[in-house]
Amino acid sequence: MTSNFPGISSSPMISVMSAIQLAWTHRLIWATSRLLVNYPEPYRSQILDYLFMPNFGASLHILKVEIGGDGQSTDGTEPSHMHYENDENYFRGYEWWLMKEAKKRNPNIKLIGLPWAFPGWIGRGQNWPYNHPDVTAYYIVSWILGAKQYHNLDIDYIGIWNERSFSSKYIKLLRYTLDKQGLQRVRIIASDNMWEPISFFMMFDCELHQVVDIIGAHYPGTRTVPNALATQKKLWASEDYSTFNDEVGAGCWARILNQNYVNGNMTSTIAWNLVASYYEDLPFGRDGLMTAQEPWSGYYAVEGPIWITAHTTQFTHPGWHYLQVDGRLEHGGSYVALTDGLGNLTIIIETMTYRHSQCIRPPLLPFIVLPQKATFYLKGSFVSKFLCVSHLLHFFSLCFLSLQVHEGMFSLNLDVDEVYTLTTLTTGRKGTYPDPPQSKPFPSNYKDDFNIRNPPFSEAPHFADQTGVFEYFVNTSDPGDHIFTLRQVVVQRPITWASDADQAISIIGDFKWVNVSITCDVYIEHLGNGGVFIAGRVNNGGIYVRHSKGLFFWVFADGTYQVTGDLSGKEVLMKGMSGVRARVWHTLTLNLKGSSASGSLNGYPLWENVTLSETSHGWAAIGTRSFEFAQFDNFHIEAS
Template sequence: MRTRLLILIVFIGFWVNAHEIKNLKCENQINPSGITNARPHFSWTFVPGGNSTEQGGYRIMMATSIEKLQYPDIWDTGPTSTSETGPFEYCGEPLKSGQRIYWMVTAWGNNRGVTHSEPAWFEMVEIENPETPFKPHVFDQEQGVVKIALNGDDKGRVFEGIGGVSAGASTDLLYDYEDPTRSQILDFLFKPKFGAGFQHLKVEMGGGENSTCGSEPSHAITREELQHPVSRGYEFWLMKEAKNRNPDMILEYLPWSFPAYLKPNIFNKESAEYFVTFLDVAKKQWQLDIDWVAAAENENYTNRDWLVNDVRPLLNARGYENVKIQGPDDNSGDWKIFNEFENDKAFDDVVEAVGYHYVTGREFNENMVDGRGRPTTDKAKNTGKPLWASEDWSWTGKDWGGAGALNLARMYNKFYIRDRITKTLIWAPIGSIYETVTWDKAGAMKANSPWSGYYEVWPTIWATAHTTQFAEPHNWRYLDDACGLFDSDTYKGSAVALKETNGTDWSLILCTENKEEVEIKIAENLSNGKINIWKSNKEEQFIGQEPIYPKNGTIRLSLDAQSIYSLTTTSGQQKGSYEIPDKTSFPFPYKEGYEDRKVGDLPKYHSDQTGSFEIALKEDGTQCLKQIVPEQGYDWMRVYRRSNIKPNTLIGDATWKNYTCSVDVFIEGGDVEIGGRVTGSYLKGYRFQVTKEGDWKMLFDQETLQNGSIANFDPKMWHKLQLKFNGKAIEAFVDGQRVMKTSYQEKNGYVMLASSYDGNRFDNLEIIP
């Protein structure tokens, strides 16, 4: 058992702290064997240790075996941010008499650090008041032929769209592309009936702290700016470009981190003002009407009183009555918010759609679609409130199999068949971040070479097109009796049907695991004209097939295995294409004087990992780069992961090894750094740091290699810092004078500029052999 537990600890992938979890109890008993309650309760003891005085969050995992605790097949709460240790009621699918279930708890301290319990177990005997498990609709078959009946009078929920989440700095480098390639990429993402045709775009409301693959700037970094919010970064631009291509684009926003002045309570009147001023920037500076606000903190739930008493009234008072609230946008909870709605009409009225993340789980392989995840509850479905998978998938769109394109198409179908979810948003619509940075391979397509204009259109773009090019949000609805599985044991083979709400056109999206013979009966109240067919498989995607015509309202098709098909009575679908430029390496040697963009804009080819770096004016009227976040903000996932320490931005090529990098600096306060051979986030690489007082350090990651002081250092002057790498030899210079030489590990990586939380400035960046 100990060996298996160690495997689980490696899987979870956090560092271990000194606190402890013990006394795991089910119905207040340790490893009980006579549980009759269909919804047992669970608790444990958290023993403080290290820097943590109390629990900061927990995750409960339950499975049919110890091995399956890695991807729980019974229940997984996901990470939750609370100091409570139970008792918590079981919220998974109905348990069975005679089951032995294994469970364990992962807990985070309130000062980071993680601990994992030993596995525990409990056994069910004859259950009192057993519950009936959900069973998906399975199509009838006759002599091996799947029978699907389409009827326009069939009931079904309104289709709300397929979208993407631009957040966590995942769209960073797209902004640096030049037209026409930048416009081409945007067409693949947002142009209807051309590529993916994403119908909903949710963006990050940046807070200046790392939010996954980097940081995004805030529209109000200080309390003073809250009175005069500023358009920063690329998310407003991206929304505008999406809207230009599709005037019906649905827009939404959500924060990950928050500026320091909103600490420690991010759910108050001032934070409501912070949320609403984002709408002001969108409306007044970009002429954008945003449809939804996810009034929460990403994956950290929300606050009922804040929504009811602050956010909704302020939205109404400022003229945003039509902006709707979606929540809780959480990564855990089994749709528990519906329990709160039951006896709270005001809360129920304020939240107009409910979204949860990773509804199908995080088992990124070919069996992901059959993972339990966080299925919607009967209570959630019965309310009739819109249900969303408000962030899901998070994988590389390059793959067809595994967790890739075919799996995603299957998930789109599954979410309606199982969960009655009518909108799915994936992270990320595009991967536009440097290689080796966290989650650098995620995205439906790839564009991370703006200097060459090269990009890649991956199969996931076309897997998404199989839904988005065949149904429009709000104008189409599902036909429930034509939404189901080919085999009751798996969601890998499925079909969903939709029809035009005020018309007779229809579409049918089918995903296969095995070869299938399908007979489709079309009622007279639906179009019986020409049916266009589009097909995707591993070899080629989104290929138009020969149209077919019904005979006596019936068609019959032979479907290939592991394929996606879309049948429709509509027209105009296409597989868009452009000539893509050749890929080239980052320009080397490289010089950057920060003169080619406007003041306040993002610098070209830089990737902020923490903090915010933007173009600023110098005293002589020329331009430079400035770090503008004055104080460490409210860090996203502050309980679950380590901080990125200080503002820093990357530039260059992950393969660079032997080079000299230099930059001019003006130190307003604290310290600045130039780094080299940096491999990604978390300041991993060589860092030459100089303080305002003239003290210096050479660091490798967090290890100090050498340190000293610079004689007669003038803090009121600009200074030139330089690092030289040649094999294992490393040299550092200040104003042309060498202050350090050492020999250490030979590595490769980016150039990095870093700063304390001060308005420090940089200019004349140069990278040469």
């Protein structure tokens, strides 16, 4: 195969495209960085360096974060900055922290915000954010303003609603509201779903065409559609990858990073998810660029997708231009070429085979890639360039091999399942740290009295909210010994993205646990139908949390209790009177051993000899009967 460059192309002469921003990055959407914030130092900083530090690891160009909406977004819930209409707090959750850490390492990183869910008050009783578009626009713009006012963060791009319907009226009103608040620089991405119908509507609605800056599609399979191309807008794979981070996942990432541009003219590819820092048995476990799911041990793993990313991000920067080349190698594989317009050139080549590069979605049609010799011709200002070669297997220094370009020509022998970067840059390296601590399971004896003195409204270590939001709380109303507690604070069902449970639930621990004893002090605030539970062997979370099975020990404000085999409460195994009252602290204990279960209230046996039909396993959990205020304290697990 031969290619000619003025740039690079399989055609004799080609021209450089107009300025196209390059942005290869990743997103922590869907509560997938929940455990990262609880990592001890220095391991937390090391993980962040591998993700964001320029010329060290993944060197990400863009960070896309969830605008927390109190609802389930695949692997958990993230708190909103406005739980209620008259409530504003720009310190909830870990997204602010993560954005600041990314900016600290790379001040030039671009930031994107996108909502998955919205707090219930926006819908005015309906599961729809567009009935009052002015309210929704105000809510989103307040998040952008809060990012700047409280964290000095400039949000560069804003989305509409992840993988859900869009409203042209809302998009236009969002642009108007942004401009009215002096946020003209914030660009709009729509619609974070499929290429259609947003492209079609933009072709016939001049105002919509004007206010949408980027068309973002999810999992496009490296392809676009004619309408999207006809808009002449920037096209982004605004969510992609979503694949287990083993060798096949790395191959998937390498292939689509190149071929999204080669086949689909997409100039940015954003991977879900940033770092697999959530319990692995939640949906899409380990579908991150690297793995960091053990804050209790400090263990983390730098996976292949980190170095696949580095082959592009360490040798290009946002603002570089793609050269308009064919990009298809004669015997399979692809290449792209980019320049900064100042004389620098970077070429990324991938030869991923079908078996080595299948992404989780969409399905990939079979293809063949063979070993080959590729010959390239440089033209124009690139004729006399000296190129350093970084090879996937040798990403230890900038130049594992140097190429002297002779009269604008060079050749390279390419094997299959390889990635090469050829560049004029003199930066880039494979950053390293000493090995982290050894992997360990979740502690078998774990206590939390929530007295860490973290700020109110932040989250307790290792708890992963699946429906509802559980925050540190300072109890000032007759607290007794319970001054610092964990409180469930969402009292209205949010505008959901997934099928959230009707109960609020937060999980913790080891999914393999079978025999456990769980103790927790509980406080029902709702005088009517209020109720709380503790649970063991919880077998589902994330988007499947509604269907969770396990053993749930409930107490209610009306003085009754239930033992159920599921979160919904439909599978009742035992029930009776408990004497529990609202606004009084009580201590619940749940014991699970083999096929037998028993429960105590305030240290006295309340029920026993519940026989389980099968000996399952799963997390421990706490939660509430509905979306209601309730508090928890002195949580203790013993597993054997």
